[in-house]
Amino acid sequence: xxxxxxxxxxxxxxxxxxxxxxxxxxxxxxxxxxxxxxxxxxxxxxxxxxxxxxxxxxxxxxxxxxxxxxxxxxxxxxxxxxxxxxxxxxxxxxxxxxxxxxxxxxxxxxxxxxxxxxxxxxxxxxxxxxxxxxxxxxxxxxxxxxxxxxxxxxxxxxxxxxxxxxxxxxxxxxxxxxxxxxxxxxxxxxxxxxxxxxxxxxxxxxxxxxxxxxxxxxxxxxxxxxxxxxxxxxxxxxxxxxxxxxxxxxxxxxxxxxxxxxxxxxxxxxxxxxxxxxxxxxxxxxxxxxxxxxxxx
Amino acid sequence: xxxxxxxxxxxxxxxxxxxxxxxxxxxxxxxxxxxxxxxxxxxxxxxxxxxxxxxxxxxxxxxxxxxxxxxxxxxxxxxxxxxxxxxxxxxxxxxxxxxxxxxxxxxxxxxxxxxxxxxxxxxxxxxxxxxxxxxxxxxxxxxxxxxxxxxxxxxxxxxxxxxxxxxxxxxxxxxxxxxxxxxxxxxxxxxxxxxxxxxxxxxxxxxxxxxxxxxxxxxxxxxxxxxxxxxxxxxxxxxxxxxxxxxxxxxxxxxxxxxxxxxxxxxxxxxxxxxxxxxxxxxxxxxxxxxxxxxxxxxxxxxxxxxxxxxxxxxxxxxxxxxxxxxxxxxxxxxxxxxxxxxxx
Numbered sequence: 001x002x003x004x005x006x007x008x009x010x011x012x013x014x015x016x017x018x019x020x021x022x023x024x025x026x027x028x029x030x031x032x033x034x035x036x037x038x039x040x041x042x043x044x045x046x047x048x049x050x051x052x053x054x055x056x057x058x059x060x061x062x063x064x065x066x067x068x069x070x071x072x073x074x075x076x077x078x079x080x081x082x083x084x085x086x087x088x089x090x091x092x093x094x095x096x097x098x099x100x101x102x103x104x105x106x107x108x109x110x111x112x113x114x115x116x117x118x119x120x121x122x123x124x125x126x127x128x129x130x131x132x133x134x135x136x137x138x139x140x141x142x143x144x145x146x147x148x149x150x151x152x153x154x155x156x157x158x159x160x161x162x163x164x165x166x167x168x169x170x171x172x173x174x175x176x177x178x179x180x181x182x183x184x185x186x187x188x189x190x191x192x193x194x195x196x197x198x199x200x201x202x203x204x205x206x207x208x209x210x211x212x213x214x215x216x217x218x219x220x221x222x223x224x225x226x227x228x229x230x231x232x233x234x235x236x237x238x239x240x241x242x243x244x245x246x247x248x249x250x251x252x253x254x255x256x257x258x259x260x261x262x263x264x265x266x267x268x269x270x271x272x273x274x275x276x277x278x279x280x281x282x283x284x285x286x287x288x289x290x291x292x293x294x295x296x297x
Numbered sequence: 298x299x300x301x302x303x304x305x306x307x308x309x310x311x312x313x314x315x316x317x318x319x320x321x322x323x324x325x326x327x328x329x330x331x332x333x334x335x336x337x338x339x340x341x342x343x344x345x346x347x348x349x350x351x352x353x354x355x356x357x358x359x360x361x362x363x364x365x366x367x368x369x370x371x372x373x374x375x376x377x378x379x380x381x382x383x384x385x386x387x388x389x390x391x392x393x394x395x396x397x398x399x400x401x402x403x404x405x406x407x408x409x410x411x412x413x414x415x416x417x418x419x420x421x422x423x424x425x426x427x428x429x430x431x432x433x434x435x436x437x438x439x440x441x442x443x444x445x446x447x448x449x450x451x452x453x454x455x456x457x458x459x460x461x462x463x464x465x466x467x468x469x470x471x472x473x474x475x476x477x478x479x480x481x482x483x484x485x486x487x488x489x490x491x492x493x494x495x496x497x498x499x500x501x502x503x504x505x506x507x508x509x510x511x512x513x514x515x516x517x518x519x520x521x522x523x524x525x526x527x528x529x530x531x532x533x534x535x536x537x538x539x540x541x542x543x544x545x546x547x548x549x550x551x552x553x554x555x556x557x558x559x560x561x562x563x564x565x566x567x568x569x570x571x572x573x574x575x576x577x578x579x580x581x582x583x584x585x586x587x588x589x590x591x592x593x594x595x596x597x598x599x600x601x602x603x604x605x606x607x608x609x610x611x612x613x614x615x616x617x618x619x620x621x622x623x624x625x626x627x628x629x630x631x632x633x634x635x636x637x638x639x640x641x642x
Binding site (some may be wrong): 004045076080084085086090091093094095097098100101102104105108109226227230234235237269271272274275279281282285286289290292293 | 323369422426427428429432433435436437440441443444446447450451482534559562563565566569602604605610611612614615618619622623626
C-alpha cells in the first residue's frame with residue numbers, strides 16, 4: 001500500500017508540469033502555431049518563481065513573477081513570429097536557447113552561484129489539505145495533501161476544455177488554425193488570435209515552471225526543465241491537442257517518472273531510471289504511429 | 298548573395314548593440330567589455346589558436362545540423378550523437394593500443410561510428426514505424442545524456458578520481474599541437490572540405506539538396522527518398538560524433554562529466570543563423586567560438602560574468618534571423634511595387 005501511494009503521488013507530481021505546459025501548448029496548437037518554446041517558457045517561469053519567492057518572501061508573488069517571466073518570452077515570440085513573420089521553428093529554438101542562457105546568466109548575476117541555487121529563504125508553494133477528505137483511508141492520501149498547483153492543473157484541464165470548445169473565443173482560435181484566410185475575411189484578425197494563444201500558453205507554462213521550482217523541488221537549477229517542454233509537445237501531438245487526452249497522456253508520463261523513482265529502490269542505476277520518461281515518450285510515439293498507419297490504411 | 302552578407306553583418310552589429318545596451322543597464326562599460334572579449338579571442342596568435350580549437354565542436358555540429366536541415370530530415374539529435382561519438386572514441390582509446398597515427402585514425406572512425414549509430418537508430422525508427430525523427434532525436438538526446446553519465450560513473454570510471462570520469466586514453470590517441478595550433482583544426486578543415494564536396498558536387502549531395510527543397514519533385518525525378526533520408530541521418534550523425542571524438546582527443550583526453558556542455562545546441566543555433574549554408578556555418582562557428590573563448594578571458598579582467606556569452610549568442614540568433622527575414626519581406630515588397638508600376642505604365 002505504501003508503495004502504491006508513493007507511486008501515485010510520484011505520478012501526480014511528475015505529470016503536473018507536463019500537463020500545465022501541454023495545456024498551454026494546446027492553445028497554440030489549435031491556433032495553428034508550431035510552438036516549441038514551451039521548454040524555454042517553463043524554464044523562464046521556474047527562474048521567475050524563485051526570484052519572486054526569495055526576494056519578496058511570498059509564493060504568490062513567486063507565481064506572479066513566474067508568469068511575468070514566461071510572458072516576456074511569449075512577447076518576443078509574438079514580435080518575431082507574428083509581427084516579423086520569422087520561421088516559428090527557428091524562433092522557438094532560439095528562444096529555448098535564449099531562456100537557458102538568460103536564466104544561467106541572471107542566476108549568476110543575482111544569486112552569485114553557478115549550477116544550482118537552493119536557499120532556505122525560498123518560500124515553496126504550500127500543500128493543500130482538504131478537511132474530511134483527508135480522513136478517508138488511502139484515497140485521502142492521494143486526493144488531499146497535494147501541492148496547490150496540482151489542483152490548479154486539474155481546474156485548468158476543465159477550463160481549457162471549456163474555453164476551446166464551448167466559447168466564441170475558442171471557436172475563433174480553432175478557426176485561426178483551421179483556416180486563417182477564412183477567419184481574416186470574416187473580420188477577425190488571425191494575428192490577434194495567435195497573439196492571445198501565445199499569451200495564454202505563456203501563463204500556463206509559467207505555472208508549470210513555478211511548480212517545478214517551488215513545488216516539485218524548492219530550488220533553481222541550470223536548465224532544470226530538462227526536456228519536459230519537449231515531452232509536453234509530444235503529448236500534444238499524440239492526442240492532436242485535446243485537453244482531456246493531454247491529461248491522460250501526462251499522467252502516463254508522470255507514472256513513468258514515479259516508476260523511475262521506485263525502480264531506484266531496487267538498485268537499478270539512477271541514470272537508467274531517469275531515462276524512463278523519455279523512453280516512455282518513444283514508446284507512446286510508436287503506438288501513435290501504428291494507430292495512424294491503421295487509420296490511413 | 299550580397300543580401301546574405303548585408304543582413305548577416307547588420308544582424309551582428311544590431312545584436313552587439315543590444316548586448317551593449319544590456320551591459321549598460323547592468324552598469325558595465327560595454328566598450329571595455331567588448332575590447333576585452335575580442336582581445337582574448339582574436340588579439341594575437343595564441344588566443345587565435347584557442348579560438349580555432351574551440352570552434353571545432355561548434356563548426357562540426359553546426360555542419361551536421363546545416364546539412365540535415367537543408368536535406369529535409371529534422372535531425373535535432375546532435376547533442377546525443379556528439380556524446381555517443383565522444384564515448385566511442387574514449388572507450389576505443391582505453392582498450393585499443395596502436396601506433397600513434399593508426400590509433401588516431403581508428404579513434405576518429407570510432408567517434409563517427411558512434412554518432413552515426415545513434416542517428417541511425419532514429420532513422421531506423423522513422424523507416425520501420427514512421428516515427429517523427431524530430432521528437433525521436435530529442436528524446437534520444439536525453440537517453441544518451443543519461444547513458445554516458447552511467448558509463449563514466451560505472452563500467453569505465455577512473456577508480457582514482459573523485460568525480461565521474463574515465464581514465465585518460467592511450468597517449469597515441471592524443472592529438473598533438475603544432476606550435477600554438479592543435480591538429481584537431483586540421484580534422485575540422487578536412488571534414489568541412491569533404492562535406493562541402495559531397496553536398497555540392499556529388500550526386501548524393503545533389504539528391505539531398507533536391508529532397509530538402511522539394512521532396513515530391515525529388516521523388517518524381519527518381520530519387521530514392523528513403524535511402525537519402527537514411528544516408529543524411531548517418532552522415533550528419535557521423536559529423537556530430539566526430540565533433541565529440543575530436544573534443545576528447547584534443548582536450549581533456551578523457552570523458553569528463555558535463556563534457557558535451559552546450560556545444561551541440563550551439564551548433565544547431567549556428568546552422569540556423571547560417572541559414573544552412575556550409576561556408577556560413579564555418580564563419581559563424583568561428584565567430585561564436587570567438588565570443589565564448591573571449592568571454593572566459595573577459596571575466597578575469599572585468600566584472601561581467603562569462604555567461605553573458607550565452608545571452609549574446611541567443612540575441613545574435615534572433616536578430617540575425619529576423620533581419621534576414623525582414624529584409625526578404627522588404628525586398629519582396631519593393632519588387633512587387635516595381636512590377637506594379639511597370640504594369641501601370
